[in-house]
Amino acid sequence: MDLKDLYRDVIVDHNRHPRNFREIPDADRRADGFNPLCGDKLTVFVKLDGGRISDVSFNGSGCAISIASASLLTESVKGKTIAEAEGLFSQMHQLLTRDDIDIDVTRLGKLGALSGVREFPARVKCASLCWHTLDAALHQQEQVSTE
Numbered sequence: 001m002d003l004k005d006l007y008r009d010v011i012v013d014h015n016r017h018p019r020n021f022r023e024i025p026d027a028d029r030r031a032d033g034f035n036p037l038c039g040d041k042l043t044v045f046v047k048l049d050g051g052r053i054s055d056v057s058f059n060g061s062g063c064a065i066s067i068a069s070a071s072l073l074t075e076s077v078k079g080k081t082i083a084e085a086e087g088l089f090s091q092m093h094q095l096l097t098r099d100d101i102d103i104d105v106t107r108l109g110k111l112g113a114l115s116g117v118r119e120f121p122a123r124v125k126c127a128s129l130c131w132h133t134l135d136a137a138l139h140q141q142e143q144v145s146t147e
């Protein structure tokens with residue numbers, strides 16, 4: 001199995017069985033993210049313990065890429081500090097939008113599965129929706145749009 005197949009399988013798995021797809025009723029932070037191109041909306045919930053993300057979840061509706069990306073996000077940022085999560089947001093932003101810089105995709109673990117998305121510019125906002133929403137939640141903004 002080559003890397004492309006592996007990455008495709010990760011996306012399919014996280015879309016079919018999204019991790020942490022639930023509300024956190026007593027979340028410390030939450031934000032709604034909206035993709036005006038398609039009308040899809042995700043909500044990201046964050047529970048903090050000190051400066052660390054002790055729990056993170058999402059719900060809402062979206063395409064396979066947006067759901068898989070949100071699911072991967074929750075797995076990746078759980079247990080991280082706010083600063084580490086913001087660092088990951090900026091790496092993911094580069095991964096999805098900059099094809100002029102070389103990013104070592106293997107260092108991103110399963111998140112590397114989203115690297116193929118940049119070949120399809122129309123889908124970049126699908127993959128980045130949850131990341132912008134997390135960033136908004138961490139900055140105590142209630143909503144964000146990918147436009």
Ligand code: FES
Nearest residue numbers: 038040063066126
């Ligand atoms: Fe709406 Fe992908 S088509 S988020």
